[in-house]
Amino acid sequence: MLGWAVVFFVIAIIAAVFGFGGIAAGAAGIAKILFFIFVVLFVLALISNAVRGRGPKI
Structure with a gap:
């Protein structure tokens, strides 16, 4: 699940760089929820x- 959050965060960053504000906001919102x-x-x-x-086994 953390992997999906990172994927949507990267999509949001790329969309923001290219000026797609709506897509960037949507992807960032999804990434935040998943995180x-x-x-x-x-x-x-x-x-x-x-x-x-039960603790971690070392």
């Missing part, structure tokens, strides 16, 4: 592992 979903799922996974008592 925050990724962060929420990551935090939930960390909390879930902490509650279960």
Whole structure:
């Protein structure tokens, strides 16, 4: 999911450079939403592992 956020961010940067403001804003909005979903799922996974008592295996 983080990969998709990066792809949409790159699309937004390229669209902004070429002057496509609407496309850039849309891609940036999608990238922002995907990034925050990724962060929420990551935090939930960390909390879930902490509650279960399983730490990272080194």
